Amino acid sequence: MRFDDIVNILGGFGCYQKRVYVTLCLPLITCAMISHLSNFILGIPKHRCKLPAEFNDTSYYPEDESVHYMINISIPTENEEYSKCYWYGLNLSNPTTSQIQNASKRTKCNQWIYDTSVFTNTIVSEFNLVCDKAIYRSHANMVLLVGFMVSSLVIGTLSDIVGRRVGVYISFACIIGSQFGTAFTPNFTILLVCRFLNGFGDIGLFMTSFVLALELVGVSKRTLAGMVVELFFCVGLFLTAILAYFIRSWQTLQLAVNNFRSMVFCFFSFVPESARWLISKGKTEKAKLILRKVAKENHTKLPDEIFEKENLCLVEAPKSQASKLFASPVMVLRSCIIFFNWLVLSMVYFGLSFNVGNITGNIHVNFSIGTGVEVLAYVLCIFLLDRLGRKLVHCFSMLIGGIACISTLGSIPSISALDWITITFSMMGRFGVSAAFAVLYIFSCELFPTEARNFGLGASSFLGRIGGIVSPYIADMVYGKIGKALPLIIFGSAAIAAGLLALLLPETKNRKLPETIEDAKNLVRITIICD
Missing domain, CATH: 1.20.1250.20 (MFS general substrate transporter like domains)
Structure with missing residues (x-):
């Protein structure tokens, strides 16, 4: 029994x-x-270089008109905002009209003033x-x-x-x-x-x-x-x-x-x-x-x-059979596909989460919208998993998330005017990836046997975190011509590849949890690989 x-x-x-x-x-x-x-x-609050101490520069938007004037003449503007890292290095004790008009050499600053409104x-x-x-x-x-x-x-x-x-x-x-x-x-x-x-x-x-x-x-x-x-x-x-x-x-x-x-x-x-x-x-x-x-x-x-x-x-x-996950071609292929999906999902999910502060809009609103999108993804999974099965829902979710992220290419021609496109596709990407992540937890539990389930999940999560480790650096890649769309393009491409590979996994809908390695190998599977 x-x-x-x-x-x-x-x-x-x-x-x-x-x-x-x-x-x-x-x-x-x-x-x-x-x-x-x-x-x-x-x-990351808005920030700019801080004026020398004698100017009592304590607010990002100073109320003192003299301080405001000194900021305007000494700090360059970029995209209608104060430069975050440079100032002109003027002698502000007694600036001449000529110095102000000819100021062009930028100097890195080592003190900053931060906006405290957010x-x-x-x-x-x-x-x-x-x-x-x-x-x-x-x-x-x-x-x-x-x-x-x-x-x-x-x-x-x-x-x-x-x-x-x-x-x-x-x-x-x-x-x-x-x-x-x-x-x-x-x-x-x-x-x-x-x-x-x-x-x-x-x-x-x-x-x-x-x-x-x-x-x-x-x-x-x-x-x-x-x-x-x-x-x-x-x-x-x-x-x-x-x-x-x-x-x-x-x-x-x-x-x-x-x-x-x-x-x-x-x-x-x-x-x-x-x-x-x-x-x-x-x-x-x-x-x-x-x-x-x-x-x-x-x-x-x-x-x-x-x-x-x-x-x-x-x-x-048996007491411990974790090594047998790699003892046959079937289990090696299955484990590698699961591991790769964990790697990609961790990278994309956390990357999109960390990217909330980089996209246009209020961070609290964007975060809440992203959370609402996750709820919708999970609710749909509840209704679809037992109807369509784990594999199809997982694969479709990955493809939806990947295609949505890549679709941000449409915002490149005029990134400022089309920021809403980047936000929309970013949220659609998070919808797909959230659904896929939820399914993958269940799917992995049902594919690994009891005697190696925690090891299997642990190894999956361990390898998946490699993707998570690089995700902050990808999320902060918002430079160059394609700017804020670049991280989403990278995330989308990886998600599509992982989703297609997952089609090689067996379906586990309505199957009992495998207790042994043999039970796991004997799951009904649709692959071209056999023992």
Whole structure:
């Protein structure tokens, strides 16, 4: 008897599963807040060179007419805005008419004034990560994703060996500690260390909670459970937008999010270990206690013969079979395609997220619209996954996202006049990629067997984060003739390639979760490759 058969006897998705499932979804709200908080705490305010100290230059738009005059004669304009990095280097103590009229030599400045109308302060304004140090902002985003990458392998493997709950506890500890450390960091180096730990805990918590939630649910409700997880993620995004709108100081915003996460942690003590994992590790007595508790709360009866040795032996899985993912051509091809899709999706999803601050318009509005687009994508997936299947929905989503991003080429001829086209196609791209990302989590869980599922997801996420690591640098490639459209073109091309490759994966709709490597290999597949 398979574990999925036991879950069906227990009611599939009864009261117990629903209660624990909702509890597991609460940490995912905070995972969204952490991963997307960078849009605000690393926001780039308008800035210009600061005048010498004697001019009392303290506001981006000075009210003092004399200061305003000095700014106008000493700082060049670019696209109707003050230059961000250069000034004329005039002797402002006694500027002559000739000096003002002949000013042409630009000099780099080393002090800046920031506009506080959108952000009171950010990490960028506090550490002056502008001009020659602008790349440091990309480094700060990158190191968060390096934490994602390392955690995907470490926490994924660890939770397969010692249990899902241990992975969650380690992740919570890293997040809460690093959040406080980030808010009170004395320098940029310590900030990078804290952001690494932040990313390490964030993805570890999301991945382990997701697996715990999915292993709890019967086959018939797995799609719904997998997609509702993403809706909770969107709740976190909306909360981020609301908090960021009312809290414009990055340190206060960081602490507010951390306090919310600390409260969520208190609820996790009510979540049991995965009974599926316990049985796969031979810990049947502990699994028996959990399953009987589930049966009692769901008002169902679990037959005693299920726990007899001959039946439990059918459920138990080998201790560790992760290496067998690469033991046959079928599993190698399948794993590589999954890994590549994770790499591309991570790059495109986070790239589009980080690109919110680079496109025209109010960052809070753009962020909220992007979140609404994600919600729409997830809701449509709920209705389509069990009708069209995982593979078709995933592939079509990737193609829609990729084509939308590439379509921004239409805004190149007159980038200022057609900025709305870039915004529209950017949001369409995010729609497709969000849907594909949600499907890929479910798809991957259903393609990897229980004995290597967390390793498979961890390795997928680990390799996927390589794409995420380069995404901040691609998102900040807004220079040259095609300007703001260039990142979207790169993202779109990669998404189309990954979507077409995914057509080689087998469909898993209405199939039981594979318990062993052989089960995974025997999934109905439409490929030209065989053992």
